[in-house]
Amino acid sequence: LGTRNFLTLENTSREELREVLDLARAHAEGSLGHPLAGKTVCLAFFEASTRTAVSFELSARRCGADVISLSEKGSAIAKGESLIDTVVTLDRLGADAIVLRHPATGAATLAARHTGAAVINAGDGCGQHPTQALLDLYSLSGAVGGFDELAGRRVAIVGDILHSRVARSVIPAFRAAGVEVALVAPRTLLPLDAGAWGLPILSSVDEALDWGAGVLYMLRLQRERMTGARVPSVAEYARFYGVARRHLDRGALVMHPGPVNRGVEISGDVVLDGYSLIPDQVAAGTHVRSAVLALATGAAHEVAA
Amino acid sequence: VIGRPAELVIRHAHILDPSAGIDAVTDVRISSGRIAEVGEGLRGTRALDADGLHLFPGFVDVHAHWRTPGREDEEDIESGSSSAAAGGFTSVVMMPNTDPVVDKPVVVSGLVRRIERESRVRAYVSAALHMGLAGERLTEMRLMKEAGAFCVSDDGLGTQTAGVLRNGMLYAKTTGLPVILHCEDHTLATGVVHDGVAAALAGLPGTPASAEDAATATALVLAAETGAKVHITHVSTALSAALVGFFKERADVTADTTPHHLTLTDALISTLDGMYRVNPPLRSEEDRGGVTGALRDGTLDFVATDHAPHASEEKELPLQEAAPGFLGHETAFPALYTELVLSGRISLSRLVEAMSCAPGRWVNGGGNVVVGAPADLALVDLSEEWTVERESLSSRSFNSPYLGRRLTGRVAGTIVGGEMVYDRIGARLGARS
Numbered sequence: 240l241g242t243r244n245f246l247t248l249e250n251t252s253r254e255e256l257r258e259v260l261d262l263a264r265a266h267a268e269g270s271l272g273h274p275l276a277g278k279t280v281c282l283a284f285f286e287a288s289t290r291t292a293v294s295f296e297l298s299a300r301r302c303g304a305d306v307i308s309l310s311e312k313g314s315a316i317a318k319g320e321s322l323i324d325t326v327v328t329l330d331r332l333g334a335d336a337i338v339l340r341h342p343a344t345g346a347a348t349l350a351a352r353h354t355g356a357a358v359i360n361a362g363d364g365c366g367q368h369p370t371q372a373l374l375d376l377y378s379l380s381g382a383v384g385g386f387d388e389l390a391g392r393r394v395a396i397v398g399d400i401l402h403s404r405v406a407r408s409v410i411p412a413f414r415a416a417g418v419e420v421a422l423v424a425p426r427t428l429l430p431l432d433a434g435a436w437g438l439p440i441l442s443s444v445d446e447a448l449d450w451g452a453g454v455l456y457m458l459r460l461q462r463e464r465m466t467g468a469r470v471p472s473v474a475e476y477a478r479f480y481g482v483a484r485r486h487l488d489r490g491a492l493v494m495h496p497g498p499v500n501r502g503v504e505i506s507g508d509v510v511l512d513g514y515s516l517i518p519d520q521v522a523a524g525t526h527v528r529s530a531v532l533a534l535a536t537g538a539a540h541e542v543a544a
Numbered sequence: 545v546i547g548r549p550a551e552l553v554i555r556h557a558h559i560l561d562p563s564a565g566i567d568a569v570t571d572v573r574i575s576s577g578r579i580a581e582v583g584e585g586l587r588g589t590r591a592l593d594a595d596g597l598h599l600f601p602g603f604v605d606v607h608a609h610w611r612t613p614g615r616e617d618e619e620d621i622e623s624g625s626s627s628a629a630a631g632g633f634t635s636v637v638m639m640p641n642t643d644p645v646v647d648k649p650v651v652v653s654g655l656v657r658r659i660e661r662e663s664r665v666r667a668y669v670s671a672a673l674h675m676g677l678a679g680e681r682l683t684e685m686r687l688m689k690e691a692g693a694f695c696v697s698d699d700g701l702g703t704q705t706a707g708v709l710r711n712g713m714l715y716a717k718t719t720g721l722p723v724i725l726h727c728e729d730h731t732l733a734t735g736v737v738h739d740g741v742a743a744a745l746a747g748l749p750g751t752p753a754s755a756e757d758a759a760t761a762t763a764l765v766l767a768a769e770t771g772a773k774v775h776i777t778h779v780s781t782a783l784s785a786a787l788v789g790f791f792k793e794r795a796d797v798t799a800d801t802t803p804h805h806l807t808l809t810d811a812l813i814s815t816l817d818g819m820y821r822v823n824p825p826l827r828s829e830e831d832r833g834g835v836t837g838a839l840r841d842g843t844l845d846f847v848a849t850d851h852a853p854h855a856s857e858e859k860e861l862p863l864q865e866a867a868p869g870f871l872g873h874e875t876a877f878p879a880l881y882t883e884l885v886l887s888g889r890i891s892l893s894r895l896v897e898a899m900s901c902a903p904g905r906w907v908n909g910g911g912n913v914v915v916g917a918p919a920d921l922a923l924v925d926l927s928e929e930w931t932v933e934r935e936s937l938s939s940r941s942f943n944s945p946y947l948g949r950r951l952t953g954r955v956a957g958t959i960v961g962g963e964m965v966y967d968r969i970g971a972r973l974g975a976r977s
Contacts, residue, residue: 425714425715425718426714426715426717426718426770427682427711427714427715427718431769431770442718466681467675467680467681467682468680468681468682468707468708468711469682469711469715470682471675471681471682471683471684471685471715472684474684474687475684475685475686475687478686478687479686
C-alpha cells in the first residue's frame with residue numbers, strides 16, 4: 240500500500256478527520272500494537288521545537304519505528320545543504336516517513352515533490368500545522384462527548400491569525416468537523432483581506448463570548464510582535480485579546496497550542512484551570528501523531544488487513 | 545421649573561442652515577439645552593432680539609492646539625475655549641502634540657476631566673496615533689478610547705514611515721476611531737517657507753509642495769487599502785486637494801483646509817516677519833485658488849483653523865527661527881467672509897456648510913438648527929467692520945496673521961447647549977413676557 244502525505248488540512252473532509260481520530264483513540268486504548276515495526280521515521284526539524292518534536296519522537300518509538308532525528312545544529316543543514324538535497328538524502332537512506340518542521344511556508348510541499356517517503360508537515364512558516372489541529376479536534380471531541388458533538392459548536396480563534404500556521408490548519412479542520420468559527424484579532428494581526436475565510440471578525444474576547452463562543456482558542460503572541468508595531472502594549476493586548484478568570488464565568492473552554500505567554504494571551508490563573516484543555520491537548524499529541532504516522536506510512540492499512 | 549434652565553427665544557434672526565434648508569428671518573425657541581421650536585412669533589421666559597443678526601449652527605473646529613498640558617503660558621483650556629467661543633465655535637477637537645504628548649490613557653482622562661471643568665465650548669480629545677508622535681510604536685488606542693479619546697492623530701509631525709501609518713490605520717479601524725493626518729514628508733520638508741518665487745527672492749530655505757503632496761498621496765492610498773476612516777487636515781496645495789478628490793470614491797476620506805491657506809499667500813514672506821511662518825507654509829496664489837475651488841465644490845469637506853498659539857518670544861524672531869503657527873478661532877469666519885464671500889469666490893451658504901454643518905456631522909452628528917438638536921449656535925453681525933487688534937483677542941497669545949487688518953463680519957454671540965458662552969450683545973438680553 241502507498242504512502243500518504245499530511246501537508247495541509249485546507250481541503251480535509253469530515254471522513255478523513257474521523258478516520259484519524261478513530262485511529263488515535265485505538266492507539267490510546269492500546270489496540271494498535273506496533274504498526275511501525277520495521278519502518279524508519281525521520282524527524283527533520285529546521286526550526287526550534289519542544290513539544291512537537293518530542294511528541295513525534297515518542298509516537299514513532301512507541302509504534303515500533305526506527306527513528307532518525309536531524310536538527311539544524313550538528314547536521315549537514317548547518318553546513319548549508321539545501322532542503323531538497325537533505326530530503327533526497329533521507330529518501331535514499333530509506334526513510335518511510337519524513338516529519339518536517341521548517342520556517343518557510345511551503346517547505347513540506349516542496350519536500351514532498353522530491354521523495355517517495357510520506358511527508359508529514361510539522362509546521363511550515365505561517366502555512367500549516369496539520370497535526371496540531373488534529374490533536375485539538377481530538378481533545379475537544381473528548382471534552383464534549385465525541386466527534387459528532389462538535390457540530391454546531393462555536394469556537395473563537397483569538398490572536399495573531401496573520402502569522403499563525405496553527406490557525407490556518409485549525410480553521411479548515413474545525414469547519415470540516417461542523418464547528419462554527421469566528422476570528423478575534425486587531426486588524427494588524429489579520430490578513431488585509433480578513434474576509435478570506437468568510438468568517439465573522441470580532442474585536443475582543445468579550446465580543447466572542449457575546450457571539451456565543453463555547454471555546455476560546457488562544458494563539459500565542461510572539462515576543463517580536465509586542466514591540467509596538469502591530470500591538471501597542473501587552474496591557475492593551477491582554478485587556479482585549481487575553482482570557483482572564485472573569486471570562487470563565489460564562490462556561491467557555493480554553494485551548495492553546497503552546498507555549499503559553501502567561502499574562503499575555505492567558506492570565507496565569509487560567510492556564511491550568513478546570514476550563515482549560517491545554518494539558519489535554521499535549522496528552523492528545525502522541526495518540527494523534529501515532530495515528531498520523533500509521534496512516535502516512537500505510538501501516539494502518541496493513542494492520543487492518 | 546425644577547432644575548430646568550430657563551427657556552430662551554431668539555427673535556427675528558436671519559437663520560441660515562444650508563443642510564437643514566433654512567434661510568429665513570424667523571424665531572427659534574431653546575429649551576433644556578436643545579432647539580425646541582423654529583418658526584414665527586415664538587414666546588419664552590427670556591427673549592433675545594436679534595434683529596439684523598444672522599444665526600448659524602455653531603462653528604466646529606476639528607483642529608486646535610490649546611497647548612494643554614505643558615504650555616499653558618500660551619493657551620489653556622479656559623483661554624482656548626474662550627477664544628473658540630469668541631469666534632463662534634461651539635465644538636473643538638484638541639490636538640495631541642502637547643508636553644507630554646497625549647499618548648497614554650491617563651493623559652486622556654486627565655484632559656477629559658479638565659474639559660468638563662474648564663471649557664466653555666464642547667471639546668474633544670484627539671489622542672496620538674503613535675507613542676511620543678515619534679512614528680514608531682502604536683499607542684494604546686482602545687484604552688485611550690475608553691478614557692474618552694474622540695480620535696487619533698499624528699498632527700504636528702506626521703508619520704514618516706508608510707508601514708507605521710498603515711498599521712496605525714488598521715489598528716484605529718479595529719478601535720473604531722477616526723484618524724486625523726498631518727501629511728508632511730520630512731525628507732522633503734527641509735525649509736521654512738513655501739519653495740516658490742518669494743522664497744527664491746528672499747533667500748529663505750523652501751519646503752516644496754511635494755513634501756505635502758507625496759505624503760498626502762501615501763496617506764490616501766493607505767486609507768483606500770485599509771478602509772480606515774481618515775481625515776486629511778490642513779490641505780494647502782491644489783494638487784493635494786485634487787488627490788483628495790480622486791480618492792473620495794475610493795476611500796472613507798474627508799479633508800479640510802485652513803482660513804489662512806484660503807486667504808493668504810507666500811507673498812507675505814517678503815516681509816521677512818516671523819509671524820508668517822506656519823506649517824504647511826503659506827503657498828502660491830495658484831495653490832490658494834486651487835484649495836478655494838476645492839472647498840467651493842466640496843472636494844475639501846470643511847474648514848479647520850489649526851489654531852496654534854505661540855508666545856511672543858517664539859514669533860518675534862527671524863522667519864527661520866520663529867515657531868510655525870497662527871491663531872485661528874477668532875478670525876476664521878470674519879476673514880473667510882471678507883476674503884471669499886464678499887469677493888464672490890464662495891457663497892455664504894457654502895461657508896456656513898463648511899464651518900458648521902459638515903464638520904459638525906464629522907464630529908458629533910450635529911451642526912444643524914433643527915428641532916431636537918443641541919442648541920449650539922453662532923449669532924453673527926455680517927455688517928460690522930472691525931480691526932483685528934491684540935486687545936480684541938481672547939486667546940492668551942497674539943500671533944494672528946490678521947493683526948491690523950480690517951475685516952467685515954463679527955461674531956456677536958455664541959450659544960452652547962442653550963447657554964450663552966460668548967456675548968457681545970448682552971444688553972439686548974432681558975426677561976420679557
